[in-house]
Amino acid sequence: MKSQRKYFWILTLLLAVPMLPTRVPAAQPQGGGYGGGRGEGGRRGPMSPDEQLKRMTKEFQLTADQQSKIKPILVDEQKKIEDLRSDSSADRETMRGKMKQIRQDTNDHVRALLDDKQKESFDKLEKERQERMQNRHGGGPGSTGRDNSGGNPPPPQN
Numbered sequence: 001m002k003s004q005r006k007y008f009w010i011l012t013l014l015l016a017v018p019m020l021p022t023r024v025p026a027a028q029p030q031g032g033g034y035g036g037g038r039g040e041g042g043r044r045g046p047m048s049p050d051e052q053l054k055r056m057t058k059e060f061q062l063t064a065d066q067q068s069k070i071k072p073i074l075v076d077e078q079k080k081i082e083d084l085r086s087d088s089s090a091d092r093e094t095m096r097g098k099m100k101q102i103r104q105d106t107n108d109h110v111r112a113l114l115d116d117k118q119k120e121s122f123d124k125l126e127k128e129r130q131e132r133m134q135n136r137h138g139g140g141p142g143s144t145g146r147d148n149s150g151g152n153p154p155p156p157q158n
Contacts, residue, residue: 046081049074056110059125060118069113077106 047055052074057067080102084095107126114122 046078049078060114060121062118066113070110073106073109077102 049071053062053067053071056062056070062070081099084090084098084102087095090098107122111119111122
């Protein structure tokens with residue numbers, strides 16, 4: 001009798017475990033432009049040059065020639081940023097300024113390879129990215145200076 005009861009409870013637990021609620025993360029906005037945010041599969045961290053190129057190809061309808069010219073630019077950007085991150089001697093503000101310059105140089109090189117229609121789309125997306133960054137870091141008008149990426153709406157403006 002005791003063994004039947006024991007098996008009953010084990011069976012009950014085995015059947016109940018899959019029914020337990022699991023924590024599902026709330027949807028987060030895609031962050032960053034082509035050098036940051038979320039990579040494929042929603043993982044955090046910068047996108048690889050291949051992921052960036054794939055995304056850019058889709059958004060700007062890049063030709064094969066443009067892709068072959070843009071990929072080395074993205075690879076170079078990634079290397080420069082990795083080198084900068086591994087340099088522990090620089091303070092945070094200096095690093096931020098250098099990263100901003102690396103990004104600007106990359107954007108200038110990429111933009112030079114685009115046609116007029118692609119440049120329009122590129123400029124629009126870059127402007128949106130800059131606005132998101134500014135708002136995220138508290139630089140926007142009426143901002144509280146806090147990162148609001150937690151999914152809550154911003155406080156009402158009076």
